[in-house]
Amino acid sequence: MTVIADIEKAKSEPVPAVSRNIKRRRKPWLDYGQNLQWKSRLLIGLSGWMVFLLGWYLAANVDLAPERLFPSPEVVMSSLWDLFAEENFGSDVLSSIRRIAVSFSLAVMVALPLGMLMGSFAKIDALLNPLLGAFRYLPAPAFIPLLLMWLGTGDAQKITLLMIGVVFFLVIMLADVTRQVPSDFIETAKTLGGSRKAIMWTVVLRQSLPGYVDTCRQMLAVSWTYLVIAEIVAASDGIGAMMMRAKRFVHVDDIMAGIVTIGCLGLLFDTAFRLLYRVCFPYLKKHANEN
Known part of the structure; x- marks a missing residue:
């Protein structure tokens, strides 16, 4: 009877609020599968830039190297302003953008049909993959002597070099x-x-198009890395040509200004591709944010 009485007494007592005694678990700052809002991404991205600029400023002011050889951020920004205001640097930038746009467009025009055929048909893949796979390991600058002899020193040589640098990977x-x-x-x-043609256009192309755009976005960055190499040989205009002129007079601030310009242009092109991806494929917005 005593046990039964204790049980009845326990049932009649109020149950303590367990939630009050348990602390709410805080979400970790770093976790797998996090989805960030655009404001958070922007803030974190700006923080990364601030850390980089602060490190650059400190390194330039601790006498690691002479100021002429390692200028501070404000000196480089001043040189960049002077280049645009007094040295007609804007025309050099436009020339470089034109070469990148033309060469990459030609690379896509060649690579897209071949990539679709190789990915769709095993026999075409068996024919071309060993050849193009080997060409990927050939450094693009190795073609400069041949291109100079075949195409001369004009824009055709530079555009072809930029195209060779990305087309095999693409x-x-x-x-x-x-x-x-x-x-x-x-x-x-x-x-x-x-039919094979109908399936290629209505199934393969439509299903793969988001991946094609994302792949082109990634490979465009590689194209920018070859820009200076393409423009240092017998070039009278372009960002690379400006940097080579600055090298002759040891204007390191102008050289670093050219590097900053290439980085900013690459970031703008990458942002444009991201916007294109989101506008054309809104149903893949979550996937685009994660990448």
Whole structure:
């Protein structure tokens, strides 16, 4: 009877508020699978730039090297202003942008059909993959002597060099994107009577198009890395040509201003591709934010 009485007494007593005794678990600052709002991403990105500029400023003011050889950020920004205001640097920037745009457009025009065919048909992949895979390991600057003899010192030589620097990588990467098309989509299209051409345009291209745009965004960065190499040989205009002129007079601030310009232009082009991705494929917005 005593045990039964104790049980009844326990039932009648109020249950303590457990939630009050348990502290709310705080979310960790770093965690897997986090989704950040654009304001948070912008703030964190600006913080990274501030840390970089602060480190640059401190390194330039601790006498690691002479000021002429390692200028501070404010000196480089002043030189960049002078270049645009007095040295007609704007025309050099436009020349470089034009070379990048033309060369990369030609590379996409060559790589996209080949990548689609290689990713769709095993026999074409077996024919071209060993050849193009080997060409990827050839350094683009090694072609400079040949291009100078074949094409001269004009824009054709520079645009071709920029194109060679990315086209072989681009073909292989676009082929990899094409291979990711689910086989069920292909088989369903065949069952419905679709021809090879119809399947290529209505299934393969549409399914792979977001991946193609993202791959082009990544490879455009590689194209910018070859810009100075393409413009240091017999060039009268362009960012690389300006940097070579500055090298003759040991104007390190102008050289670093050119490097900053290339970085800013690359960031603008990358942002443009990201916006294009989000506008054209809004249903993949979450995937775009994570990348």
